[in-house]
Amino acid sequence: MKNVSVVIPTLNEEASIGKVLNEVPKIDGYRIKIFVVDGLSKDRTVDISKKNGAHVIIEKRRGKG
Numbered sequence: 001m002k003n004v005s006v007v008i009p010t011l012n013e014e015a016s017i018g019k020v021l022n023e024v025p026k027i028d029g030y031r032i033k034i035f036v037v038d039g040l041s042k043d044r045t046v047d048i049s050k051k052n053g054a055h056v057i058i059e060k061r062r063g064k065g
Contacts, residue, residue, distance in 0.1 A: 006034045008054070014043035021052040039063070 006024055010017060017036070024034055036049040037057045049056050 001029060001031050003031050003033065006032060007037060008034065009037050009039070010041060010045050010049070011039040012041045012043050013045045014041070014048060017045050018048050018052055021049065021054055 004027075008017075008020065013020075021034060021036075024032060026032065034054040035057060036045075036054045037059050038046055038049070039059050039062070046056050046058075
């Protein structure tokens with residue numbers, strides 16, 4: 001089985017992150033691991049991401065997605 005990592009940068013994406021995570025395709029023969037790199041969101045982005053099975057990384061430095 002092959003491994004694939006999906007990295008999604010976020011900042012206050014509460015309204016859409018659940019849909020985005022649910023649309024990541026599940027492909028036979030591949031193990032998909034989703035990482036949400038959050039830039040200190042002030043909404044429920046992190047909670048929603050975790051509930052949808054993503055691994056959340058908090059990035060404290062300001063930057064661009």
